[in-house]
Amino acid sequence: MIRALCLAAVLVLASAAPAAAHTVTAGADLRIAQTIAGAELTVVIKGTTRVPGPLRMAVIAYQPVSGLPVALEIRSAEDGRTVTGATQATANPRYVQLQVERTGPHELKLSAGDESSVIPFRVLVEREPAGELLIYGGLLVAAVLLVGGLLTGATARPGRAMALAAGAAAGMTVAAMVIVFEPRLPAPTPDGALPAPPASTARGRPYAQARVTTVPARPEAGKEFTLRMDLTDGSTGRPVDDLTAHHEALAHVVVTSEDGRYFRHLHPLRTRPGRLEVRLSADRPGRYLAHAELEREESGGQLLTAGFTVGASADTSEKTGASRETGASATPRLRPAAPVTGRPATVELHTPTGVRPWLGMSGHLLIRDQDGDFFGHVHEMGAPGSRVRFTFSFPEPGRYLAWIQYATADRIVTVPFTVNVTASETP
Ligand SMILES: [Cu+2]
Incomplete structure (x- = not known):
């Protein structure tokens, strides 16, 4: 019972140390927003109480796309074991279960339409604190010895009764000392967590260097294109793949036309380590701005700004109209x-x-x-x-x-x- 109470499972993004500022705390769910198949979705992974055991997951739709099929695949980064499932994006979460066999680093592959995203995360199960064992062990020993002492005393063997009473007192002392001192001990590292980072990294990691491009390089009005962000660690030259989930996304991207008539708030997909991509289309030719908010683990939040140009469509059937997300006439x-x-x-x-x-x-x-x-x-x-x-x-x-x-x-x-x-x- 005590053990069951002490067990709690935590999910954090890969490489997120438990003590870092933007990790998910015990019992909290992992939530990641994704702009996929033209829809704003949020994938939710509930904390689990045991591993091996089922992970409960749901895909919430924030736009009227209820019933959009979404394929799910969870892969352990340690043994490569993969489980697949399917669900539908719905306005109210509808949970499906995927079995995980171990703690530690995993990847969730999310597919909808012809797009996919791979989200690294970590399955953590909190270990029972060692102090609990000492407290309850000490109390149990004390109780057994006291009963033994009483029984022995009753059979008129006072010497042995005294020894048992002394043992009981020792057990009580151990339990009491642990109760007093345990809050000052560091909490045990959850099962599946990364080892604590060496002190040399305590000063943090550099901001990500970003190259923002469009595919194709010159998008056309009315046609779908991809906005791509390649993130590099300038000090190592390696891809940045340690984004924390902040405000429930790996990155928040706002794309606006220079005049502000076009506005999109998007949550790009991780298509490979260090690369975030999101598909969109612009209705009018002209200059567009992209502002991206993201946060590296042990680095801090940063704002990226980039611009790109949308050319006139080759066919002249240029679409007009307001942003599809706009839907209210109230005035602030x-x-x-x-x-x-x-x-x-x-x-x-x-x-x-x-x-x-x-x-x-x-x-x-x-x-x-x-x-x-x-x-x-x-x-x-x-x-x-x-x-x-x-x-x-x-x-x-x-x-x-x-x-x-x-x-x-x-x-x-x-x-x-x-x-x-x-x-x-x-x-
Ligand atoms: Cu956002």
């Missing part, structure tokens, strides 16, 4: 109505159709300046309700392009607006 309320630099402004939006958490938050506010040099991203931190509210400080005067995003029961709502910021009149 600004306080003050004319924000000034350096002072927090509040942005509030009425959300009458309800909100459900997406990427771990009730709402997202993304802000870009006119030329794309500045990019900001803040969250509604509160529980889902009938409004989302953000606080934001604009760094410089000028016109800003802004988008509020939140998820309802069946879709992601994007509300674009602009903000004119004036200089504060400080003497």
